[in-house]
Amino acid sequence: MSNASVHHPDPVIILPSREHTHTIIILHGLSTNGSIFSAQLLQTALNSAGLILPNIFPYVKFVFPSGGRRRCTALNSTMTNVWFDIQTIDDRTIGENEQVEGLRESSIYLHEIITAEIALLENFGKSQEDLALWGFSQGCAMGAWVMLSGGRKLGAFVGMSGWLPFRRQIDAVIGTEGEKEEKRRRVLDLMNDTVSIPSLVDDSATGNLAGFRTPAFLGHGSQDVKVKTQWGEEMRKSLKGLGMDVTWKGYEGLEHWWRAPEEIDDVIEFLRGKGF
Template identity: 25%
Template structure:
């Protein structure tokens, strides 16, 4: 296993952080992509939340003609069932888990950590959360889907069964159709996880209404 932590963009509160949001970007993006949303969330400074936006490694992407870009895993086809490359998902999940462990080692307990992800990043978040031994404060999965959902029934741990999982999706998403996100929601619900689902009139992006809802949700799970 590579012991070197993923490079990250880190945004710290004005006081010593007591909570942490680890936010995973989508295909071809970087940790810089979502960093500007932190002030938009308007979180009270009393929450003392540190945001970490890791950069995925660069890898060739099959559906993009083998072009190298930042990605958490390869996409070999756009088929619903085989879009996410399981080996790549597992490898990235391990790297993100090292990042989570580093926060715990630095004094932020797991129950003050929110794991968030958009699109490909959400796939990693939804792969880690049901399987990890640490209990999170919450999980945020945006405009995303699940890798190999049929595996979950045999691999799910009970640790995060009561952890709030907020799933949100754009009704006009042409990159990850809304039915793929809803299917992941149904799998999590069917496996006994505390998951909510909401949609917005948007495409494969985030909107202000959604950010306001995320802010309210973060304040609730990190209060």
């Protein structure tokens, strides 16, 4: 179970208006929470027809968890809902050791949510591939970590304006000799050793490498100064280096946010192409 000393508000849940066939779990960015972020996304993430996500996907259950209450060094050590600590906005590779505790606790917490949602889908004759994980900014970073280390092939991953934690160490493994599956195994071992937890799913059939088969969409604004476009491009390169199916979209002139309707249309097209 997750660390009881870290408080997570209850997730915000938007129930489907039609028969429940899919679930999308969406992770917020820095200095907000699932309640605030869900309202922002649902109000502003409109497609070209002016529709919000629940109207676009009436059969989808949307789940907006919140990061645990902890101090964030980059925000003057303010107590806030974050997935893991960030030392400085300028360089996410600084203070990586301080990120580990949050990555560990948040991974376990989100794994519990994902497991519960998959169990519900399975009751309806669906599967883990009918669940997608979506994250913005730090939520993208956290989601990418959970996707890779979670041991499950999800239906899709959507990352907006994010980065990959411990990318340099992961890239060092990718650069070693060996076949694709060998490198994936070494990366998974690195991630699990980094946060000091075993693989979250015991699936001997896939060797817990199923997360690397999750198709991913990455979108990033060219003028993002909070999470540099370079970091998103480096994440794309890393996932590609692991042999993953990655769709990349850059948005000229966009700062640290999403672009409606263009980016939202792209995400919708991607998700529908994966069966959502």
